[in-house]
Amino acid sequence: xxxxxxxxxxxxxxxxxYDGTHFNxxxxxxxxxxxxxxxxxxxxxxxxxxxRIHGSGRTDSGVHARAQVFHFDAAWKHxxxxxxxxxxxxxxxxxxxxxxxxxxxxxxxxxxxxxxVYRYHIYLGMADPFTTxxxxxxxxxxxxxxxxxAAKVLRGLHDFWAFSGENDRTYETTVRDLRRLDIRRRGRNxxxxxxxxxxxxxxxxxxxxxxxxxxxxxxxxAEITELLKTRKRIxxxxxxxxxxxxLEKVIY
Amino acid sequence: xxxxxxxxxxxxxxxxxYDGTHFNxxxxxxxxxxxxxxxxxxxxxxxxxxxRIHGSGRTDSGVHARAQVFHFDAAWKHxxxxxxxxxxxxxxxxxxxxxxxxxxxxxxxxxxxxxxVYRYHIYLGMADPFTTxxxxxxxxxxxxxxxxxAAKVLRGLHDFWAFSGENDRTYETTVRDLRRLDIRRRGRNxxxxxxxxxxxxxxxxxxxxxxxxxxxxxxxxAEITELLKTRKRIxxxxxxxxxxxxLEKVIY
Numbered sequence: 001x002x003x004x005x006x007x008x009x010x011x012x013x014x015x016x017x018y019d020g021t022h023f024n025x026x027x028x029x030x031x032x033x034x035x036x037x038x039x040x041x042x043x044x045x046x047x048x049x050x051x052r053i054h055g056s057g058r059t060d061s062g063v064h065a066r067a068q069v070f071h072f073d074a075a076w077k078h079x080x081x082x083x084x085x086x087x088x089x090x091x092x093x094x095x096x097x098x099x100x101x102x103x104x105x106x107x108x109x110x111x112x113x114x115x116x117v118y119r120y121h122i123y124l125g126m127a128d129p130f131t132t133x134x135x136x137x138x139x140x141x142x143x144x145x146x147x148x149x150a151a152k153v154l155r156g157l158h159d160f161w162a163f164s165g166e167n168d169r170t171y172e173t174t175v176r177d178l179r180r181l182d183i184r185r186r187g188r189n190x191x192x193x194x195x196x197x198x199x200x201x202x203x204x205x206x207x208x209x210x211x212x213x214x215x216x217x218x219x220x221x222a223e224i225t226e227l228l229k230t231r232k233r234i235x236x237x238x239x240x241x242x243x244x245x246x247l248e249k250v251i252y
Numbered sequence: 253x254x255x256x257x258x259x260x261x262x263x264x265x266x267x268x269x270y271d272g273t274h275f276n277x278x279x280x281x282x283x284x285x286x287x288x289x290x291x292x293x294x295x296x297x298x299x300x301x302x303x304r305i306h307g308s309g310r311t312d313s314g315v316h317a318r319a320q321v322f323h324f325d326a327a328w329k330h331x332x333x334x335x336x337x338x339x340x341x342x343x344x345x346x347x348x349x350x351x352x353x354x355x356x357x358x359x360x361x362x363x364x365x366x367x368x369v370y371r372y373h374i375y376l377g378m379a380d381p382f383t384t385x386x387x388x389x390x391x392x393x394x395x396x397x398x399x400x401x402a403a404k405v406l407r408g409l410h411d412f413w414a415f416s417g418e419n420d421r422t423y424e425t426t427v428r429d430l431r432r433l434d435i436r437r438r439g440r441n442x443x444x445x446x447x448x449x450x451x452x453x454x455x456x457x458x459x460x461x462x463x464x465x466x467x468x469x470x471x472x473x474a475e476i477t478e479l480l481k482t483r484k485r486i487x488x489x490x491x492x493x494x495x496x497x498x499l500e501k502v503i504y
Contacts, residue, residue, distance in 0.1 A: 017380050017382075018381055019381035019382060064381075093381060093384045095381065096378070096381050098380075126348070128350075129269050129270055129271035129346045129347065129348050130269075130316070130386060133345075134382060
């Protein structure tokens with residue numbers, strides 16, 4: 001993947017935001033209707049040739065991004081902003097190309113990523129019609145002391161196998177460094193912020209579901225310590241729904 | 253309309269919020285798909301009979317509400333909150349019944365309204381995918397001194413004929429008391445707040461379009477003074493798009 005492209009091509013690094021509500025995730029897959037499909041369709045229109053984009057990683061169906069990053073190679077002579085505008089023109093409002101610039105020919109959106117930041121938004125109660133698409137409505141108050149104790153257990157370097165999706169465990173390792181797990185509360189709005197060197201499939205939603213269940217008294221910090229050791233997923237590690245999840249930043 | 257209902261009926265006052273994006277407005281009309289249609293469908297399911305609701309007024313296709321008010325008459329024995337939940341159950345997430353309570357049998361959502369508050373949200377630039385459905389993206393900076401001067405002219409008791417929709421001027425009078433027109437700016441987010449004893453058809457969107465055109469140098473405060481006198485609508489009184497408009501409050 002890191003082979004240097006021919007001289008007349010440049011490597012472009014693009015940051016984009018998307019409302020994932022109506023997409024089957026970021027990455028192309030059978031069934032289509034992904035962010036990648038729409039961006040590549042517009043690249044084909046602009047350049048008259050198929051150009052592949054390479055994302056920093058996938059996001060699941062219904063998950064949003066404030067700053068997903070992808071790269072592609074293309075020969076363009078008219079400046080970065082004109083290219084950004086040309087590509088944006090054919091995209092729906094749910095996808096916004098926020099920045100586009102030339103990168104080193106060696107830059108790779110996925111392999112160069114040093115870490116990622118995700119946020120998960122929870123509303124304690126029933127969210128109004130204007131925020132319901134961006135959060136998980138949890139109808140009961142949580143035990144915040146218990147949630148904090150569980151968060152403390154989860155922070156750091158662990159084997160997160162018990163907090164990954166069931167259908168896709170093809171990783172070389174399931175050890176990740178959860179460098180940050182912040183809990184912020186403002187009134188009924190709760191935000192969990194996760195930063196790690198990398199995330200497993202459905203890891204943030206599994207961690208969120210587990211933390212909420214700790215807050216509801218269905219799971220304890222001690223049990224979470226056990227899960228990190230035993231690597232066995234249990235039903236109380238619930239997968240939180242996708243609409244509350246945002247990919248906030250890819251760190252290079 | 254103010255005829256007292258039979259003794260076994262109660263009059264109910266309901267406050268609701270809705271995301272108007274995919275509705276043909278609040279009030280029933282040919283073509284269906286209105287907020288009223290959905291609420292009445294759920295009332296019919298709950299009571300087994302057609303029950304009409306009476307809104308404080310209509311909102312246009314694509315316009316939102318944080319607190320629209322309607323009333324209806326129904327015989328219900330199980331408490332207000334149980335009725336609210338029964339009605340909410342059959343409604344999409346885009347409609348939220350926030351409060352429901354018994355009102356005086358003489359209460360009328362439309363005739364008893366003493367005023368209304370609307371807010372119009374503008375984003376200076378291109379809004380991100382998460383706010384684009386709730387604002388008007390205006391690509392250029394505005395001349396705020398000129399906008400403030402125009403707002404000063406508009407505040408108070410005037411004949412707003414020149415700021416109402418073209419197809420529906422069947423009012424007894426087009427004089428309204430614009431008691432409040434506030435402009436608040438935070439970074440690129442601008443909010444106009446309008447309060448009046450009542451509003452003409454498309455009045456808030458026409459005032460907003462005119463104010464923005466003043467900010468863009470296409471209209472002046474002096475011309476607005478003229479429009480209030482001459483009662484002639486001109487193209488610079490543009491109708492702002494619906495998605496930025498919220499009915500915030502009905503005052504009783």
